[in-house]
Amino acid sequence: MDIEIDPTEAGFAPERLARIDRYLERFVDEGRLPGWQLVLTRRGKVVHDSSYGYRDLEARTPTGHDSLFRIMSMTKPIVSVAAMTLWEEGAFQLSTPVSDFIPSFADVRVYQGGSDLRPNTVAAVEPIRMVxxxxxxxxxxxxxxxxxxxxxxxxxxxxxxxxxTAIDLEGLCDELAALPLLFQPGTEWAYSMATDVLGRVIEVISGKSLGEFLAERIFRPLGMTETRFGRAADPEPHLVNLYAHTPDGLVRSDLFANGCDKASFESGGGGLISSAHDYHRFTQMMLRRGELDGQRVIGSRTASFITTNHLPGGVDLDTYGRPLYSESPMRGSGFGLGFSVNLDPATAGRPGTPGSFGWGGMAGTRFWVDPVEELTMLFFTQVFSSTPLPMRETMPQLVYQALVD
Structure with a gap:
């Protein structure tokens, strides 16, 4: 993307901004990342767009600014916003049972003990609801x-x-409904396939496939021309290869790549392929509280509602969640309707602004939106790691240290 404003005008010190690229470049040079792209915006304008490394390590093809990425769980915020466009029409309440749309969820049970082969279960006290x-x-x-x-x-x-897999999205939901839940609905937070189920609810309500609905409500209004489920061509020259960390270094990984490239169904939890340009359009719409370039996707109050902490009592993920996996810090972060929400930078141990929101993806991608600073950060790479990528955790301190206005 073209730089739209001088860093100094946007409140960044250029020499401090350069630290971010220098920091990230070393992960490629050390063989820990194949390549990356970083986009920063301030007050709605692109202030920094850099890339380094390779979209294809073996062929030494540069990452470039026209790369496509499997955004995996960064699909979830898009699908959540799409669902809330139906909420705005009165299609459901947050308290509506999911079984109103997917009947197999009517009699779910909850794990109480035992093994995976002989689980003890009890009936759910209340239904799984849309919220x-x-x-x-x-x-x-x-x-x-x-x-x-x-x-x-x-x-x-x-x-x-x-x-x-051979299963479709309807079949997936019926299979999930037949298995026990980790806990009683609404009593804890745990990262899950919930947004895949949400995608199926969207299909049932709208009568359209999830991909068609996203195109109608999100992609076409925002000009997100490169975002889709599955490859548009095979091979797709701009799609970055996915790699995995191994003791021998970075190795091509088809396991997770194929789940996006040749998926059996449209996964609302992690199936989209997108670009920095397109996700930039989505985050700018959220920064502007639901509107971009005259196209209103959601109401301004809905945008604020979505990005408010909805965990009971206003607690953080560390208090309410199971510390198994999250795309954001659990301490000092709450959770809205599809986005993590910064509650307390000091508790989280990283700079930022209370009310900032964002999420990430398993292949190393991450974004956040800071409405107070009018700042967005987008980071893309394609590497699967069994441990958290350090650059994702360090990015807030690097970005905020560069602001000097």
Whole structure:
């Protein structure tokens, strides 16, 4: 993307801004990242767009500014906003049971003890509601977490959105509904396949496929021409290869790549391919409280409502959640309707502004929006790691140290 404002005009010290690229470049030089792209904006204008490394390590093809990335869980905020456009029309209340749209969720049960082969379960005290899907408090889980017997039950049933399967989205939801929940709905936070279920609810309400609905409500209004489920061509020259950390260095990974490239169904939890340009359009719409270039996606009050902490009592994820996996810090962060929300920078141990919101993806991508500073940060790479990528955790201190106005 073209730089739209001089860094000094935007309140950045150029020499401090340069520190960010120098810091990130070393991860490529040391063989810890294949490549990356970083975009910063201030007051609605692009102030910094840099890239380094390779979209194809073997062919030494540079990452470039026209790269496409599997954004994985950065799909979730887009799908959550799309669902809330239906909420604005009165299609559901946050308290509406999910079983009103997916009947198989009418009689869910909750894990109480035992093994994955012989689980003890009890009936759910209350139904899974729409708010539980949007806030990850439903009791659903993810098979890759490998922390709980229910995770193992998901793997046994091959309920994994990261690899192609024979199951469709309707069938996936029926399978999930037949397995026990981690906890009673609404009593804890746990990262999960809830947004995949939310995607199916969107299909049932709208009568359209999830991809068609996202195109109608989000992509076309915002000019997000490169965002989609699955490859547009094979091969797709601008799609960055996905790599995995191994003891021998970075190795091409088809496992998670195929889940996005050749998926059996449109995964609302992690299936989109997108670009820095397109996700920039989405974050600018959120920064402007639901509108961009004359196109209103959601109401201004809805945008504020979505990015407010919805965890009971205003607590953070560390208090309310299971510390298994999250795309944001758990201490000092709450959770809205599809986004993490910065509650207290001091508790989180990193700079920022209370009320900032964002999320990330398993392949190393991350974004946040700071409405007070009128700042957005977008970071893209394509590497799967079993431990948190250090640059994602360090990015807030690097970005905010560069602001001097």
């Amino acid at each position: 539980h899907l949007l806030t990850h408090t439903s009791g659903l889980t993810y098979p890759f977490l490998r922390q709980h017997p229910v995770d193992a039950m998901y793997r046994e049933r091959k309920l994994d959105t990261t690899v192609p």
